[in-house]
Amino acid sequence: MSIEVIGTYAVAICLLIGAAFALIGTIGLLKFNDSMTRLHAPTKVGTIGIGALLLASMIHAHVFADGSMHELLIMAFLFVTAPISANFIAKVNIHRRSCDAPPPPPKDDTWSTLNVPEADRELAEPEKV
Amino acid sequence: MTVATDFMNIAIILAFIAVALAQVLSMVRLVIGPSVGDRILALDTMVVNAIGLIVLLGIAQGSRIYFEVTLIIAMLGFVSTVAYARFILRGDIIE
Amino acid sequence: MTRAFNWLFPHPLLTVLLTVVWILLQNDFSAGMAVFGLILGVIITKVTAVWWPERPGGVSVIKFLSYALIVIWDIMVANIQVAWIVLTKPNSKLRPAWIVIPLDLVQPEAITILAGTITLTPGTVSADLSDEGHSLLVHVLHTDDPDADRDGIKERYERRLKEIFA
């Protein structure tokens, strides 16, 4: 088996893995019945899924053309930004009470998201969006 | 080689369908919500899946010119997710 | 000399990172390109340094790389677990939980990396920080023993990060 053939199979397998993970992540998004739980599925499974697809792309470039590395950049980008996105969505869930209330922190007064400014406390609870 | 290529082509098609299906499912979550966090999450997922779609397109066409698009979508998807979330959290997104 | 170096490279690692990014963007390596990337790395770091006023203390690059390898391995393993949960576990059998991690880390960079690690590892998401930054709120997708998970995180990641940001 030549390196091309192996590469081709590798591409195919990476594609299947990536696509499967992407799909599984989204299934989780649809299936879970709680906002925080749903957050787990796509932010990670999706990341790995795209990672595999990008890997497939890199291998494909190495097999069929003169190579490519810049997919690494996209991968790095997604890996670095995913936690922030998840963190913000979690904060939204906590702020909008669309999940169970978290236990109080052991060291400080409260969670930063719940630390609503004094001026806003008398305002009505947010409407559900 | 042809067997491998055929296999790869089938894999590409399957991957396309899987990612497209993932998009549709995310869209469902986006529409049904119920919480705004779910919707933002669904949007974020769709952006990530969109990157997958374009990567697949690049592989299928053997073209590298879609790289910048992918990179930009990765960057901007993040920015818009943060912007939506900040809007919910603070109202003003660049206070 | 040090002052000149500090003036030119307010965040040397960032400059290196930008140079690498530039080479990756070009998708093709040549010396001229690396030099050009370095020039850009210096300029951009310099221009944006005003928004990064603090200079983080010495970071052990070697330890950081080994930490990264551990995280990548964990990510791959946990991914399969989560995929399994998604595909097989009905919602009724799912036991999600909040866990609270008291932090020993104080550097924002370190805390951020810890939180990022937790999120990237499937099954856990860093959700919030306490209002003075001494605790981290984490949501777990499925657990039978939240305390064990908390200790695992502190042991596997926070300890290593404390060493890196010594």
Place this chain on the structure above:
Amino acid sequence: MSLFLVVALPFLGALLPGLMNNAGRQACAGVTFTVSLAAFIGLLTNLPAVLAGEVVMTGVNWLPSLGLNVNLMLDGLGFFFALLILGIGLLIITYARFYLSRDDNMGEFFTYLLLFQGAMVGIVLSDNILLLLVFWELTSLSSFLLIGYWKHLPAGRQGARMALAVTGMGGLALIGGMLILGNIAGSYDLSVILQNRELIQESPLYLPALLLILLGCFTKSAQFPFHFWLPHAMAAPTPVSAYLHSATMVKAGIFLMARLWPVLSGTPEWFVIVTSAGLITMVLGAVIALFKHDLKALLAFSTVSHLGLITMLLGTGTAFGAMAAVFHILNHATFKAALFMSAGIVDHEAHTRDIRRLGGLRHLMPITFVIATLAALSMAGIPFLNGFLSKEMMLEEANHTILFDTPWLVPTLAVIGSLFSAAYCFRLIGHTFLGKVRDDYPATPHDPGFGMWGPPALLVVLVVMIGCAPFLAEPFVKLVTAAVLGEAAEVPKAYFKIWHGLVPALYMSIAAVVGGLIVLTLFKPLLRVWDAAPRPEAKTIFEAIIAASVSLSRGLIHGLHNGAFSRYAAIAAVTITAAGYHAWSTGTIGAPTRSPQPAGAVEIAGWIMLVAATCGLVFLHRNRLLSLILIGIVGLMVSIGFVFFSAPDLAMTQITVEVVTIILLLLALNFLPNRTPIQSSVLRRVRDVAVALAAGGATFVMAYYFLLREAVTTPISEFHLANSYKGGGGTNVVNVILVDFRGFDTFGEIIVLGIAALLIYALTETLLNGPVRARLLNRKPDQPRAGDMHPMMMVVLTRVIMPVVLLVGFYIFLRGHNEPGGGFIAGLIVSIGVVMQYMASGFAWTSARLRYPYHGIIGAGVLIAGLTGIGSWFVNKPFLTSDFTYVRIPPFEKFELATAALFDLGVFLAVVGAVMLSLESFSRLARRAHVKDSEHPMDIDPSRDPADPTSPKTEGV
């Protein structure tokens, strides 16, 4: 003197009274008199030529293509009228000098009067009928100003507007008639038109032309049924009434009928319309006049009546009738102007014009009494006064006129008219001057100075002179009559004399005078009958018509323009769709020339996503944040579509623009309500859906049509593909088109962006300097805000990612010429990088450390792009001509230097500046709502010294 000067003098002179206003009343009137006199003398210098039967002509071209030229002509008719206008004008000016009070602005009055005089002279001297129209309408305008001269009087304002409306309408009709007439004759010059009697009368357009012209004449001359405006014009100062509404302007219509008599008269249409209108007016005017108590109103209706008489005479279409008309015009002008001035004197002295409050003035104002009585008796048709002569001729003519096949109709009506005419004349004399002296006049009347009674006296001298020695006037009247008749008829042989023998006209005349006396003796009972009789009040009707048209137009305009944008947009959508449908349905459709490309599951999935997001947006649009998320999806799917269909540049642009737009909308939504309430009814929504579906269906059909057909020939983009590299130095053809082939578009495009930013900035400034500022300061968020304004993770990450984003922006900029990318996308990416920094640490903290002058960046961008374009001027090439070369500097590889890149740099800078200035402006609005700016890049930072007083508060600021 040149005719130009005769016409122009009053107009030029009109500038003087205003200037002389401060020099005193005498100077003001004096200068006006001098100007008029100059014109009058100028006219007289042409008398020999006119008497010799010549037609004095002069002209210059004005708008020859249209046939509108300043061609003037002076013949007997014109001379006659000009003489009346200028001669009576001189008297009126003298009279007005003494009539107007010290409160009246004399400069203004005489300005208007001279304008009017000039316009009147213009009418009668015009050879070109379009020029005549100009003067015609000018008389309406100047009379509008003169009637409304006493602006504080409602009657004046209303009378002025009514006169303008009626005569304006007539003027417009006249425009139509004249244009038709000119088109039939092939020229707008009277001298040509008057030669073409047969051509005109045989034309199918003769009748419309006749009707339109007569409409103009009748309105101007207050003929039935347009007689009603004239009495209300009496709100004007008396000199105006005397001048315009008895002697001159109202005769403009008569003049025009006389002027066009050779080509228009003699047809059955002319005869029936003109004669009957004249007859009715004559009788009606006389009857109404009898019962008017206001002296001027009485005189006004008597004018109406006499104008009817003249009209009737012109209508008969005979040469004799025309001659009688001319003679009566002359006579009427003399006695009526004298009467008006006498009435003015009475008003001036007794402070009332109400006949019922007068009487016995004979003793108090003997001079005025003599003048007025002679003039009135002339009007009544008493022998030895000129009115008798022309009235005799009228009765004579009436005897020969058979209207509607009824021989007795015209004579009978003529007698009735004359009878009432005599009656009101007698009433005027009797009830004003005769009888006992009263002791309840509002003021003590006595004869005025010579300045006021001199002018009417002079006229009365003429009245008597012509009345006793008609042969004096005969040659002149015949001269004028000849001019009226032109080549259409011979001047009658009849001689002017007092005694014609016992002809029927004499009996009719006697009957009229006697009858008039009898009617006057029965005045009181008749008045009771008159007052009791229901009759339409023309003014009320007119005002009702105007009020109705105003409220109708308000209903239409306000109903149509009710401020509802949705209706405007719906009308636009329907109009566009309907026009498109019309274009489609009236064209031909051929077979497709392209075959469809197969679509797979993935493409269909993409389509489903797009459609689902779009439909979701429609159904869920009331939730505004959700609709923003959905429109984000639409943008994302469109971008992917662009990638799929080989447009990476577009995809990048679309997605970056999308994100910036969403950021902008989120910034705005912060202030706006988060939900859209349900306001429209189900029916409205059904209507909207129908409109939307029609528009959508139409676009679908159009798009599908074009997608399956080739262009008629090779698109011009073949050239771009072929020459992009050779001529533009780039392999990304889209970018080369943008910065080179069609760089001018891009230049405009960045200017649009720059303007957008300037506008947003300017509006923000305005808002923050206005009442909105207070509202913003007091503004409360509409829901509680979460703590942790600047989360640590975001801040830390931004420190790494933002530089990377800037690097990527730079990369995209550099490669745009050859690969997807370019200055625009790079600009947006860099902006988004900076926005990330703003979002992480806040606007205040970020801009406190580094604040770019975004105005300057925009300006610099546009200037760089523009100056790059101008640079090519120095190598003698057109704006924006590009050039490029390849350079090698070790250790770098060979690279391209292109002026297009410099242009692209301009684009880049303009985009960055515009986006950032806009975002900055939006966030400045928001910052007013806050008090504190953060001092730290992140709110929570355990590494900060807890003893530091500036360390983070537990309060989530």
Place this chain on the structure above:
Amino acid sequence: MGLELLVASAIGILTAAGVYLTLRLRTFPVILGISLLTYAVNVFLFASGRLSVGAPPILTDATVYTDPLPQALVLTAIVISFGMTAVVVMIALGAYLGANDDSIDDPIATADDQVEDQA
């Protein structure tokens, strides 16, 4: 089913949705409606170069390229409509802040009716 049908119907649907939202009574949905119309017209303008898959207008050794001109036109159109959107959002916001009402109807047109008639 062909790609052409998909694209044409997408244009139609975007237009219909855009028109419907443009007929709403508040500025915000109307702005979104105009945005949808902008999408529709951008895609239509893009489609005036016809549809080709896998033939980007980046010069390589390939022989077939899609029509680059409509792409450049759409790019210009996108940028311009971005500027316009920013402007209309700002003006609408200004109007809202001034009157505390984001209704799109223009009260001036009818306020005219309150003026007493003296003419």
Place this chain on the structure above:
Amino acid sequence: MTHWIIAPVILPALLAPFIVLAARYHIGIQRVFSVAGVVGLIAIAAGLAWQAADGTVTVYQLGDWAAPFGIVVVGDRLSTMMVLLTSILALFVLLYAIGSGWDDRGRHFHALFQFQLMGILGAFLTGDLFNLFVFFEVLLIASYGLMIHSGGDVRLRAGVQYVLFNLIGSTLFLFALGALYAQTGTLNIADLAERVALIDPADTVGIRMAAALLLLVFAIKAALVPLHFWLPSSYAEAPAPVAALFAIMTKVGAYAIIRVYTMIFPPELDVTAGLHSTWLMPAALISLGIGMVGVLAAKKLDRLVAFSVIGSMGMVMVAISLFTPAGISAALYYIIHSTLAAAALFLIADLVRAGRDNLNLVAMPPVSGAALTSALFFVAAIAMTGLPPLSGFVGKLLILDAGLKSDAAVWVWAVILCSSLVSVVGFARAGSVLFWKAKSVEAEVGAVVAPAPSTLSYVAVGGLIALLVAHTVFAGPVYRYVEATSASLFAPDPYISTVLETPGKLSKPTEDKEEH
């Protein structure tokens, strides 16, 4: 080569950013540069019009690319005449803005003003339809900025509708351009004229839709009923000098219709037969009627003037829709007239407002300067209503005369004459309340008397009136010019051949540039 023909675009385009960069905070310097720029524009425009007067067509190839591949700017009689008209109008409007202090009541007036000029002038000069779209957008966005200049709730609400409606118009323009390009593969006006001839008579729906949509686009700009709804409130609420400048903007639509529907889709073209000939005339007549009825219905002077603009555009469009040389000549004459008259009226309305802070048609105590203002109003109203002796009357005669040979002559005449009467009544009512009835109203005791408007304001208005007078007195020469213009529009071959046959970069076989 000379670059003068591009100068009307480049000069304001560079002056504006220069003002923003260098004189952002100095209104005095802004004024100096702005006025100097406009004076320069007039000089350039006069030179260009002079050059084009003998029928010379000047083509300027942007980027040195030959038409139709690149964008060309074309100076012919029509475009240079419109450029000259715009520049002259701009000067007086600018003087008024300075004299009345309007330019200092918000930020960036002068920059926006210059950009507005750039957009308008570019729209007149360009020979490329997509470039026309770009210039439309430039002029529109600048107009948005000017329209809401100095803010205020009422103005902003009107502004929202104005912007949104024009966004619909811009969208429609792109639809039309897409259809045109899909059908013909080109965007250059001259090239389009040649390519429509190639269209298969058996498949005409495409080009017909394109032609119809394009016409609607221009009809929106020209405020043709029922696409005029954007105009009344926005023109009424815009700051006066801005509204006065806007008087030329509707003419851009009229200009575009003249250009496109004489060159690309002339009346005798078979494939588009029966399109604009069917509904343009009725729409124009209805516009004329609606406009003048609106004058009668108005209860505020600013709205009255705005409706008179609609009416005068209806008049212009009636003349255009005759599509005969005489009709177009009359339209061109009337365009000049109505631009000046409408501008003067908007400025006069502002003079009225200066003393009484609203424009309701109700009597208020007389104000300082009222006599002069009322005289100016009287003259401007005469012009607008088409009464003699001013150019409105001459223009009306020209249009009536041109319309006499039309099939719809009766309608044309009836509507023009009746609407004239209605507008006369409307203007007379307004004037008599504002200026006459005021004399019967006593000023409140102790009421602050507003100062009279500045001399410069009156100079600006007086200048416009003087131009109207000149337009009347020199109707002969002006008409000869527009007649020649119209004739050249109906014989477009010199235009087309000059545009398409001038060689540019790489269209000459000798020129070749390769990588070295």
